[in-house]
Amino acid sequence: MVAEAEVVVVQKSIPPVLDVPSSQLDIKSPENPVPQFVPSIRSGSFADIGPRRYMEDEHIRIDDLSAHLGSLISFPEPSAFYGVFDGHGGPEAAAYVRKNAMRFFFEDASFPQTSEVNEKFLVELENCLRKGFLLADMALADDGSVCSSSGTTALTALVIGRLLMVANAGDCRAVLCRKGEAIDMSQDHRPNYTLERRRVEELGGFIDDGYLNGVLSVTRALGDWDMKLPRGSSSPLIAEPEFRQIVLTEEDEFLIIGCDGVWDVMSSQQAVSLVRRGLRRHDDPEQCAKDLVMEALRLNTFDNLTVIIVCFTSVDQVEQSSTRQKRLRCCSLSAEALCSLRSFLDG
Template sequence: MKFHIQVDVKCGISRLLVANAGDCRAVLCRKGEAIDMSQDHRPSYASERKRVEELGGFIDDGYLNGVLSVTRALGDWDLKLSRGNPSPLIAEPDVRQIVLTEDDEFLIIACDGIWDVMSSQQAISLVRRGLRRHDDPGQCARDLVMEALRLNTFDNLTVIIVCFTSLDHREASPTPQRRLKCCSLSAEALCSLRNLLDGGVNQ
């Protein structure tokens, strides 16, 4: 997972900032609708292909230089050129920001094993149904993984669900209190991940 997630609260306004490099994806649920908060950096996307080819790289059968399925990554140093030289493989993230509203319910962050077999909206709908039943984001993350396995995914499966409000509470009150719940990572692991991402983004 190559994400930096930040929620800033200033002057009563909450902003969600997502920085991504790679083929993981962050999707926001706004009143049941999926809003992509990141772009998958795959060689098949026209903008990434153009950037790669302009820098001397090539796409072969959907792979960067015939070996890598992403066009941006923090690792894979053997495919990066020495400092100061432009490289087809970069670690520079796409950064997207959105002002959170009371209609924003949760955020799904998942690696490509999920998105290879389902759309952003399908994942949002599955998680939203689960939260309405039991309000347990951890269980929803497991359900999302199991659904991807049922659909015969062949890639990595990691899911994090961040809830901004309790659905039951939000429906019962016009001015809900936001809560933040992270699943699938311990506090220590999350801290290590944040330090790793901060270091990688600065390189």
């Protein structure tokens, strides 16, 4: 077994693509002085080599991004950053991106600064994260220590205030639990996905037995420069991420980020249900991440495994919300009872 990845910095289906009006993003506003829901961030992670001979997964977990970056960047609290990098063709690409992730996403990419999250900031943020993915991809081409046949998928999740933004290139997956329901926050970029297949074929690529150009099981990845050369050409394999964003509410309990080894053997809803039961028993996201990995192994996954669980509310908050709903249900009246009550009150 391989324990949690080296870099762990901890300091303290499609409905999720939502428009995020600026009026919903402010934790406080002059018109609404009552504080809105504020996520309470904590996380856990676990990784295992699985049945493979080599471990090619990497991940990064930062529960307090502002504290980690210091005075470098300023934005609303809470702030957190997570990433899973699932390598292929050797571990070099995933290890390189994990090692340099903070530079690619928050330094070289000119990360936008703001005191409040608004629509302008959302546009700048998406552009910045996209630039970070492309910078990482180009760096893999230029770094002589990384083999040209080595590549990695990449999924990042950024929390700023009540905003959750997920960027994905590849087949890792982020799944949000909202009141026990699984909401996919990313799309698996696999050759059998209709939109990806169409894009690949329009760029001159082909799908053979579920593999891009008969070689790769994903259609988006960082690195793999032996498939992207000559540099500057239109390759069917791209590093461009897709984005999904959502405004978190008190109904949003946690986020699961996992590599494809998890999703090969279980659905998003199965994973959410397993984690939710675990959190209600012991409220330990790290144990839940381990339990999810162990369940994937029990179901005979054939890949490396990495899972991050990010909690937005405490188990007490979830139980209080459930209790309030039960009380409301207990007070409901049938139409006949309501009619009798009206007659009684009317004398």
